[in-house]
Amino acid sequence: MARNTERLHLTLERIRKLQPPPGNQATYAFDDDPKQLCVRTTPAGAKSFVYAGKLSGTPLRITIGSTNVWNLDDAREEARRLQTLIDKGIDPRELEREKAAAKAAEIAAKEAEQAATDGKKQYTLKALCCAYCDHLKAKGKTDSARQARSILNVHVFEAFPDIATLPASEIDSDHAATMIRKVIEQGKERTAGVLRSYLSAAFNAARKARFDAKLPSELIAYGVKDNPAEIIATIAVQRGNRTLNAEELKTYLAALSDTNLSDQALKLALFSGGQRMAQLLRAKASDYDQETQTLRLWDSKGRRTTPREHLLPLAPKAAAIVEKLIERAHSLEAARTKKEDREAVHSKLWLFSSSGKTQLVDTTPGKRAAEICKTMKGEAFDLRDIRRTCETMLAGLKINKDTRGQLLSHGLSGVQAAHYDRWEYIAEKRAALAAWEQRLDAIANGKKPSTRRK
CATH class of the missing domain: 1.10.443.10 (Intergrase catalytic core)
Known part of the structure; x- marks a missing residue:
């Protein structure tokens, strides 16, 4: 490492006058207080504050930052801080690595939390029902897809918008029973039975998607573990007997x-x-x-x-x-x-x-x-x-x-x-x-x- 033989009391003017060294090695101009602070000048003319000390007898160099970013007083304070850590037997590099790891973990946790929040907004009951209707259509079940979409739109999305926008994974049997019961109370038992069937089929598809390659992989993201409509009793509908004379x-x-x-x-x-x-x-x-x-x-x-x-x-x-x-x-x-x-x-x-x-x-x-x-x-x-x-x-x-x-x-x-x-x-x-x-x-x-x- 090329260095000046004498220590200087670094000033902004002296730092400004430091010239790029010839050849391909950087030069170092050391301060007199603290002695561990120096300015590194590269052949390209870049200047940085550097801590230059020893850790357990081994030379240690830590770049503090560019002279264009750090002011001289802050650089001196940082050099003293690093020396204090070393005097206590603490390697500043390990400390920085721990801080970086903690910061990365914090960022990851925030990203996971945000992803969970976004997932709740994206993977709702309404989205699951629509995905299931798309699945029916892709299988060639055009009539069933159309009927399912119509019934779900009227008796779930429009009738219960608060439930429809909940995460599909948070829908429970009480939610399902509430929606189906309202249709029965309207005197539409056949429709109620069909609604129960479609809700049950949609949740079963999402629940089994991880283990059934024939089901759309996008259903896995809904995180459905249970079928909330399964416990609801099937609705017996009397067969029609009306004929015209x-x-x-x-x-x-x-x-x-x-x-x-x-x-x-x-x-x-x-x-x-x-x-x-x-x-x-x-x-x-x-x-x-x-x-x-x-x-x-x-x-x-x-x-x-x-x-x-x-x-x-x-x-x-x-x-x-x-x-x-x-x-x-x-x-x-x-x-x-x-x-x-x-x-x-x-x-x-x-x-x-x-x-x-x-x-x-x-x-x-x-x-x-x-x-x-x-x-x-x-x-x-x-x-x-x-x-x-x-x-x-x-x-x-x-x-x-x-x-x-x-x-x-x-x-x-x-x-x-x-x-x-x-x-x-x-x-x-x-x-x-x-x-x-x-x-x-x-x-x-x-x-x-x-x-x-x-």
Whole structure:
């Protein structure tokens, strides 16, 4: 270490006049009080205050700081402090390392605390429910995702915003019971049961996400350990038994126009034997084979991982409705753009769309059916009751149970249905729908039914 031979009483002016040394070694100008303080000047001209002493006989150098930052009095005070520590047998470097470690631990603790706070704000009950709905949609459970999102939005997010914004990991059974009980008190037992099921499913997914690779990894971050809805008793819902009689069905048919899009959806659902509205509304122009007058639907209901193809060989009136809808869809598209060729556009067109861009919302036809029901001023009914009426009347036409199950795409499960029975029942379904249209014609004209044996 190059150094001046004589000690100086360092002053600001003397420090300013220190020149960069030649060569590649720094020089050190020592103060006279305290003797351990010096100024290091590098060949590049950088100047720093340095403590230069001994620890247990071993030379010790500790940089105090730049002369541009530290003033001379503070540097002298720091040098005396370091010497005092050494006189006590304390290594200042170890002390600084301990302070740095303590500071790092303090920062880490604050960051962990902030992360926990941010996590509570981010991983709420509402966020968990939305993530679960996204999971359903990603699995192809579009209808279930839409229904879950609607029920959770109305009966959790809007009805209980204070609970919805709590961390999902802090939701307990009392919270879940409070939300479900309110729906029951509104007289909506079926909805309450569905709400309980969706809450339970969302918490189960988050709870199992760490150990099930098929579940989204983002659910792990919610830190859910328990299912607060699990302890709540399942809600038994009485099965519906409402069916429309011939006179009611005649009135219902007469109320359906040929111009209203929802009416057309209701009419097609009826003439196709009571199909599920959500499946009909997902149909596109490309799902219809005009040569065979067959409409293809996709049934994603239940535990299926992929939607099941559901073919409907339509009778003349139902086929006419579909063909008119396809013409309407092409007209809407032609009004929007003429750049794509007809065949390419055909595969993208929704049968039921107000604007041509998106499918008709699946709750809209149900609301229209409710309007018709009110005008009839009789016992209330909904789309499930219409579907039940169709199957009941099909049974009255002697359409056997297996054919009805295939026609209405009931829960076709079990080993036989899942793995071995690949017969599409096209002829049986076509005959059933032809007989059904005849029955509807008779009802519309006030004629009594005629039975048919199959």
